[in-house]
Amino acid sequence: MSYPFQTAETPVWDPALRVGQVYLGQVRSVAEVMEVASGLTPLRNGSCDLDPATFATFVDHLVKFYNAGRHPTLSHLLRGVLLVSLVLxxxxxxxxxxAGNEVLDALLAEAVALERTMPV
Structure with a gap:
């Protein structure tokens, strides 16, 4: 069983059920802490809608939150959410x-590698 994520027109990710549920839970928590909408809406049919404009704003805030982090544990917690979010x-x-920030450039390169493991 899977947990598909899609925009109105396009499937963007079809992870295993638990993988999708964990990612969505992490995004909800991070969005709440940052006080910004995530752009992800779980549906009754077991999938998740992704609003591209709202999600882009969420990712922008997430990048800034990650870069401003001064706590190493928080950075590690955010890293996985950020990498998957960059792919989506x-x-x-x-x-x-x-681009242009050394840390962000490294994350973008890592996201490219991660994307190969994320089925559509």
């Missing part, structure tokens, strides 16, 4: 965060 943002056609 790309697949949803959202604008990538601006």
């Amino acid at each position: 943002l790309k697949r949803a056609g959202g604008p990538p965060p601006p």
